[in-house]
Amino acid sequence: MSQPQFTRVALIGIGLIGSSLAHVMRARRLAGEIVVSTRSEHTLARAQELGLGDRYHLDAAEAVTGADLVILCVPVGASEQVAKWIAPALAPGAIVTDVGSTKGSVVAQMAPHLPDGVHFIPGHPIAGTEESGPDAGFAELFEDRWCILTPVPDTDAEALARLTAFWEACGSTVETMDPDHHDLVLAIVSHLPHIIAYNIVGTADDLEAVTKSEVIKYSASGFRDFTRLAASDPTMWRDVCLHNKDAILEMLARFSEDLAALQRAIRWGDGEALFDLFTRTRGIRRSIVEAGQDTDAPDFGRHAARPSAGGGQTSD
Secondary structure: OOOOOEEEEEEEOOOHHHHHHHHHHHHHOOEEEEEEEOOOHHHHHHHHHOOOOOEEEOOHHHHHOOOOEEEEOOOHHHHHHHHHHHHHHOOOOOEEEEOOOOOHHHHHHHHHHOOOOOEEOOEEEOOOEOOOOHHHOOHHHHOOOEEEEOOOOOOOHHHHHHHHHHHHHOOOEEEEOOHHHHHHHHHHHHHHHHHHHHHHHHHHHHOOOOOHHHHHHOOOHHHHHHHHHHOOOHHHHHHHHHHOHHHHHHHHHHHHHHHHHHHHHHHOOOHHHHHHHHHHHHHHHHHHHHOOOOOOOHHHHOOOOOOOOOOOEOOO
8 A cells, every 4th residue: 555645735725625635645645644624513523523634633733733635625715824833833844725716815814924944835725515514524525527736936846746655646737827817717617607596596586576585496408507606605706706806807898898798789780799799608618528527417417416517615
């Protein structure tokens, strides 16, 4: 049996991503010891009932003591607070990473507080479901998904290689990217779709001419899919909006311009413009399926045993 990649891994936060990491590390023997920490006594007790770790701590500083890999699985808005909390207890040579879906903000929040001799390598596994909490995790979450690492300047090459190998062992394909570019890419492929979904569901909830019961009763597949995104963790998405503000606003402006053009085409009966848009965007959908990022199964594969596609909750 091969040796674990890391002697002791500390998971700070044990929601969907943290619990899924615990499952896959246990299943594939990637860690000699798994230490779980969360501020909630109830959540920590549930993690212990599920057997997600070997040791459990409410104090994050106690959890990271002696760990050679520390993974923050908390909302991005908590990154600075946690970095300050754990900094004095981090072991020299430890790798510190995270799973948040914004990276520029995480770097700005954490880097000033981490001691010399610790390897800080922000990360983002692009995998999730709309479920949250320690019961939501499963070992296959990261299988055939992307994980983006955003190394800071002068990142140790060996530490980066070790973290890359770890995520690959979890089933992910790893790519490195500049933090600001990551935030721009994710603003269009993840953050904007979620914001639109929240807004559309909110619009339906505010309608006076259509009752809420009718919205629920007659939900067609389009609205139903929007509600899946809108079911994601509110704390996480509040923090995403606050901490990737510039990129999201840029993409919202582009979207608003394109939406205005679509509105004009509908108003003026420009069938050619509508057909061209729908044809072009249908091609994008086909490319996503061909790239293995979704399925073309009937009903979008909703009846599969367990979802593992990106979307929904991705960081806590």
